[in-house]
Amino acid sequence: MAKKVQNKKKATLAAYEEANGLIKIKSRFKNKFTGSLNFAIKDITLKPEIFQGRPVPFASETVDKILREGYDKSQDPIILYKKGNENIVISGHSRFEAAKRLYDKKDKSIGKTIPVKFFQGEFENAIDYALIESNRSSKTEGIESDIKAYLRASTRGYGREFLKSIFKTDSYINVLKLLSFLNPDGRFIEVLSKGDNTDAKSYPYLLRNASWVGLLRQLYKELTNEHESEIFRFFYTSDKSGLKVQKKSFFERIKKKVESPYFDPKKPLRLGAEKEFDLIKERDPGYLKYKQIKAAISEFATVRLKREETLARAIIANEKTIETKIRKELTDISEAIINKSIDLAKLGANLRKEDTRLQTAGLF
Structure with a gap:
């Protein structure tokens, strides 16, 4: 009887942990890989549109470095996923690109095979691993990749603790949530994606302002990509007077416009015309x-x-x-x-x- 009660408690605890994303940290991808084996380069394929978190298929700097220094087969194996007759790269896109170029040139340093491991499990879980966990500590992944990973994890039902294990802090998770409401092809994400290459003097308070606009787009579904672009220009073109605005007053300005009977989502916000507008x-x-x-x-x-x-x-x-x-x-x-x-x-x-x-x- 006591054993049954104990088992019931364990089951209840497991259910709680699962619901809150606590055990996913330990078991989601544990024991999901085969051992390392040498695999023919010619039999490996790519589908970066599915398995690559970056906006580009591979990191050019990494590829160039390997081409200069040679392919180091002692590094962690590339991760593949077998789908039908295809052996698809899900982690290690840049290293595979370099290996393929060396192979195509018949470079003796690469040979015909490279070390790989296979991800074992469902196709959707393979995508989860590729987009959420793989290379998440790498600085080359960038903000776009982090947003994509956050969205994937959120829509797949991962708990807060799992997200924290990936993105490290609650504050960064909150930032990613707000940025996820922005236009992925808009100016805020474009400039943020440049990272250290961005001239900070040209775009002061960029992350703060992008987060503000993300929150506004979460609150007001009527705001469009065109409005987002207009707000970016309000902050960063002409005299940049928009940078002086305080959060409370800025949010009140947007709220006033969106809730106005004159608001038309197809037309500009015209953030500089409030005084004349109010008089009329x-x-x-x-x-x-x-x-x-x-x-x-x-x-x-x-x-x-x-x-x-x-x-x-x-x-x-x-x-x-x-x-x-x-x-x-x-x-x-x-x-x-x-x-x-x-x-x-x-x-x-x-x-x-x-x-x-x-x-x-x-x-x-």
Whole structure:
């Protein structure tokens, strides 16, 4: 009996650890590899679009170094994955590129084979290993690779502790999460990817600003890649006055624009035109009505919350008459909120469509 209880406790602990990503650190890729063996270079293939975390198929510096100094077969073997008749490189792309070039030149130093190990397991797990764990400590992987690894790990259900084992600190994990909302082909990621080659004087506070914009894109799905590019220019072109803005005021500016009835996701934010825009809005009857409807919806929501609390007390006290009355009130309030929301949406659409004065001013 005691043994059964002990086994049950172990199973419960294992389930908890699995759910929280604790055992994945130890067992996810443990014993997943064959022993080292010499394998024919001509029988090895590449699929960097699947197994390479970098935006390029291999690191040119590594390849050039091996071509100069020769291929060292005493290093860790290249990792392959067998899929059908293909033997695909999943780790060691740069070393294999160098080996293949030496082999094609019939260089005697390389021969016909190189040491390899095979990853044993499911195809998706092989991708996990290649994108998340393989070479993660290497500085050549870069921010793009780290973002790709973070996204892969997150979508595959890896726990926080596993992520921390890969990316080392909670703060860096949080940064990667924010950067993952950015346009992968946008200027923020492009400049960040240059790493030490970036002129820090040209792009001060780059990581901070990129994280801000990532958070904004997480909060406001209406922001587009074009808006992201516009914000980058706001920070880093002309007089760079955008660099002086504080986080709170910057976020308020974006919030104000996105939640405005005049906001059109297909048009620029025009971050430098707020003052002129506000002067026109304050005198616009449509905008004043829009503000009134929003305030009414907010007030209805507050009343609904209070009535829901009263309903809960009535149910607990078994006061059926009061319960019936409040349920009807809540139904009426919900209908009012829906109707006001419809009015708000219609008015916002009309303001964007019909206010030619603002269009002429180029403010949206």
